[in-house]
């Protein structure tokens with residue numbers, strides 16, 4: 001049996017540059033990953049199947065449209081004689097939450113199929129299968145910090161960044177991605193006049209990275225807050241937490257992250273937020 005982790009994806013920044021003629025939005029985003037996430041295993045075999053368990057399994061579902069199965073079928077279309085098999089997904093990440101749970105599961109499925117079939121990580125068919133499965137799937141293939149551009153298909157070099165102690169909070173409201181983009185109100189072909197994304201260098205020290213991040217933003221934060229006003233409260237709670245250096249929404253929401261100077265400060269904030277909001281999903285994380 002082959003096993004891999006499917007970590008949460010966090011957009012530390014997400015700048016919208018415009019809308020392409022195909023309707024997708026062109027963006028620039030610094031993407032990092034958390035240590036924790038879902039776990040996916042594969043017992044190689046001829047038949048493709050999926051079983052899902054874990055706390056958020058009901059929301060994700062195990063049907064044909066699960067991104068694990070969609071990714072596997074997309075790879076099978078590109079690789080003749082691909083050995084498939086039985087996937088088991090332990091689903092822990094909140095669903096429709098802006099932290100790419102489904103995309104990370106899809107990328108994990110592609111990594112396991114690559115291992116099971118002796119494909120190398122740089123096989124272009126893996127990347128193609130990732131791209132057609134979803135905008136966030138290519139960046140989740142390596143699950144390491146880098147800039148993401150285009151609609152998500154264009155990836156910068158891997159970046160070595162300092163470990164950022166963080167707290168992730170999801171207020172329990174699923175947020176669908178498409179209507180959040182739609183609320184920007186951009187027409188196909190329209191460009192946005194906006195300040196350039198700060199350049200994040202490989203190996204940037206923590207203080208420099210934080211200074212750069214504070215000059216960045218998530219342009220989906222306002223439309224997501226209109227769609228799910230509880231995000232406004234989530235950000236306020238994180239920003240008020242003792243030791244919080246920066247708080248922002250990830251992806252299209254509703255999960256927000258806050259960065260702290262030390263894992264201890266992050267853990268203390270997480271405990272306080274859990275007490276204040278026992279119904280929220282609150283996780284400490286080391287982002288990199």
Ligand SMILES: C[C@](O)(CO)[C@H](O)COP(=O)(O)OP(=O)(O)OC[C@H]1O[C@@H](n2ccc(N)nc2=O)[C@H](O)[C@@H]1O
Nearest residue numbers: 023024025103134135136137151152177178181251252
């Ligand atoms: C918001 C992000 O999570 C940031 O990383 C991604 O841009 C969205 O990634 P995703 O959920 O994998 O998105 P997809 O499943 O490919 O697309 C869902 C919907 O979001 C919109 N969409 C997505 C990506 C993009 N660059 N522009 C868009 O307008 C489209 O309406 C699309 O129909």
Ligand SMILES: Nc1ncnc2c1ncn2[C@@H]1O[C@H](COP(=O)(O)OP(=O)(O)OP(=O)(O)O)[C@@H](O)[C@H]1O
Nearest residue numbers: 060066067095096097098099100101102105136251
């Ligand atoms: N394995 C999966 N895990 C979670 N959701 C899945 C999965 N497969 C399919 N889905 C569906 O995909 C949709 C998006 O879920 P996901 O959790 O990936 O959203 P997200 O975190 O907002 O993603 P992103 O940050 O990439 O926009 C949901 O409507 C869900 O039903």
